[in-house]
Amino acid sequence: MIFVEDLHKTFGKLEVLKGIDCHVREQEVVCVIGPSGSGKSTFLRCLNSLETITSGTVTVNGHRLNESKTDIDLVREQVGMVFQQFNLFPHMTVVDNIMLAPRKVLKVAKDQARSNAVALLAKVGLTDKTDTYPGSLSGGQMQRVAIARALAMDPKVMLFDEPTSALDPEIVGEVLTVMKDLARESMTMVVVTHEMGFAREVADRVIFMDQGAIVEEGSPEQIFGSPQHARTQEFLGKVL
């Protein structure tokens, strides 16, 4: 599904990613953990070209991202993304947020797009918020709408960039529940997160990143139970 080979990313002189190799299989849930500034968000953003790739290759669903003949918008249609700051469109109602891209990009008929959107809102437990504006929602509700918006494109893979980091602790759970449901439905997911409980419970594989490189990866049992590297041990010792 996603192949990453020797991915390098530099901002000016700062090298943020120092050669990442990674493979995400279909229906796999991969959680990326690591300290702030380890490059995990940048890595995730390279997977749908929100960051340009300095060198190396990223192949998503058979499309090489950093090739001029690749239509990046076509790739992005198949890659859903959920942001830390939700990024809902504030000038549109909840249902319009969800319908916009299916209607205008995929050319789905209005009625069809709306019934899809309503069904997705039911799935994330927000049926009663269909015609309200994002401004009147809580953070947890906004993030669930954002997930529904990404799902409305019927993506092959979902990227989550610290989806619960901007939320109050007591509403983190409602977003994680939606994500767990998705994982159970065999969605391919790459999740950058600080929620170790979620990673341990849901992930098929956990990747620990530090200073722009993958230090260690393995099953949740391996990473959380018996981490091999000193850096992983130190990090987990601090956060668990």
Place this chain on the structure above:
Amino acid sequence: MIDGFGFQYLLPLGKGTLWTIALCATSGILGSVLGLILGLAETSPSRVARWLSSIYVNLIRGVPVLIIIFFIYFGVPLLFPGIDIPGFLTGVIALTGFVGAYMAEILRGSIEAVPKGQNEAADALGMGYFLKYRSVIMPQAMKIAVPPAINFLIALVKDSSLITVIGFIELTKAGSVVSNLTSDPIATYLAVAVIYFVICYGISRLGRAYETRTGIRSDALRVQKPLRLAGIGKSK
């Protein structure tokens, strides 16, 4: 024939007012369209478009409107014999070019004020440049642009009086003609000032009404409220 300022002179002032309104409306609309194109060019991914629009904007902003008017009215016929641009058209061209440059900057600032996350969310949905700007960026940027654009249009009404230098009879020029006829500059220019004020205040009210309707102002109030409450809390 000299007598005081009287009602009979309101007719020429009224005519001048109509010309001023026509001049400002035409150049305001055309200039806003030009500004929209330039503003989009200034924020576009194309380096050439950014470069060309910023040259234009900086050039126009660096030259007094008066010089632009002189150039079009006196310069163009000298450079291209046979082409004679009448007064009204001179005013429209000069002011359109002027409005375009400033509107472009207002719009550029407004587009850049839309949070980066909005761009990224649209990009991540595969929306592409055109759809992203039409559905996500511009509706938000326009709201941000309205108050400074209204402010600029009010300034335009007053700047349009510069067109008097080539003898075109708009409101200010009509005022000076009437003033000469009546030898009553105080009453005449007072009348002219009142008319300008009414036009400008009208635009200002229209802008307010638009802001209230689209919720720009109520947003501002919502932000202020907690601050005010916090202040009350502290004094207790």
